Amino acid sequence: MAPARDVFSATVLADTCPFDLCDGSGFVFDDATNSARDCRCRAQRVSRARARSLSGVIPRKYRGVSFDRPPVTEIAAPVTAAVKRFVNRIDENLDGGRGLWFFGSVGTGKTTLAMLVSRQALEAGRSVAIYSLPRLLTDIRRSTFDEASDSVDLLDRLAAVDLLHIDDVGAEKTSPWVLEQLYAIVNARYEDERSVIITTNLERGELAEQINERTVSRLEEMCEVLPLWGPDARQQRPGV
Ligand SMILES: Nc1ncnc2c1ncn2[C@@H]1O[C@H](COP(=O)(O)OP(=O)(O)O)[C@@H](O)[C@H]1O
Ligand SMILES: [Mg+2]
Structure with a gap:
């Protein structure tokens, strides 16, 4: 390792x-x-080099995430077991384009578990791009309208990275044009069988309203849906 x-x-x-x-x-x-x-x-080196300027580093708050430490030990066992199964075969799953979809209300551990998967993918030497959806959409918008940057390059790299991890999908409404770019990325990954991980607190129907039915149905086919339930752990522990 x-x-x-x-x-x-x-x-x-x-x-x-x-x-x-x-x-x-x-x-x-x-x-x-x-x-x-x-x-x-x-091949891994080339792919990681391509991901170099993508947003790929685990945020500080989630760097210590591990199966044998809270809060992961406090999350419902069937969910953590499914995540464990996924990471135990991380290469096989990424090569097969299989992903995970964490669904639940705020403070239930979605981001924590998704970061755990990305961490394991990075440890396995795979290239990972981690974005919140708002940030991803901003980058796409900026790269397209900023003449100095190469939007084709950004979209290509987002389509090619081994694992695209998008946090908080549906968190903001955006323009049809940007949603079309998001669809293009998801569809390219769908066709190339490349993995996606998403977290969201929206029900499927609400999500489809926010980011388009076509994008949601692709993601649905690519991902295993893991629902998380429970109270908001942030509120139970003031200051967290
Ligand atoms: N099941 C849980 N039990 C205890 N603490 C938790 C649980 N899930 C998450 N937490 C804690 O709550 C906070 C929010 O977790 P996070 O994974 O960001 O939630 P979400 O993405 O679902 O909003 C973090 O500080 C995390 O350590
Ligand atoms: Mg979150």
Whole structure:
């Protein structure tokens, strides 16, 4: 497993090879023939390099998340068991384009569990982009209307990253044009079988009103829905 310091620097390439095959360069050198070939870790390196300027680092508040520590230990066992099953086969799930959809009211641990999954994906050396939906939409809008930036590049990278993690889906209303870009990203990932994780406190119908039926039905097909119930833990613990 990667050392802890590498886990959250999603966008920084680990300097060691996760397979112990190369010197961290992504190439295996053959002294006898004076040649080099791609290392098994090179595809991951390229993908992580592409994700470099995406928003990929776990927020400080969620960096310590772990199955054996509160608040995760206080979340309903069937939900944490499903998350554990998912992360135990993280590579297989990401390669198969399978994702998770955390649904529940505020303060029930949705963001915590989603961060736990992203953390495990990063530890497995996969590229992850973590966004709140409002931030994602702002970046899309900005990249399109700011002539200096390359919107095609941003959309391509959002479509190509191993795991796209979108927090708080449906949190804000936005323009039809931006929603069309969101659909394009989700649809590209759907067609390429690339994983998505979302958290939302909206019911399916409300979500469809906010971000379009087409986008929701794609996400529904790509994700296992995990409902979280319970009181708002933030309110039970003032100051949290
Ligand atoms: N089931 C729970 N039991 C105790 N504390 C929890 C639980 N779920 C979340 N928390 C705590 O409540 C706060 C909000 O958690 P978060 O995952 O951000 O909730 P959500 O995304 O569902 O609004 C965090 O401080 C977290 O540690
Ligand atoms: Mg949340």
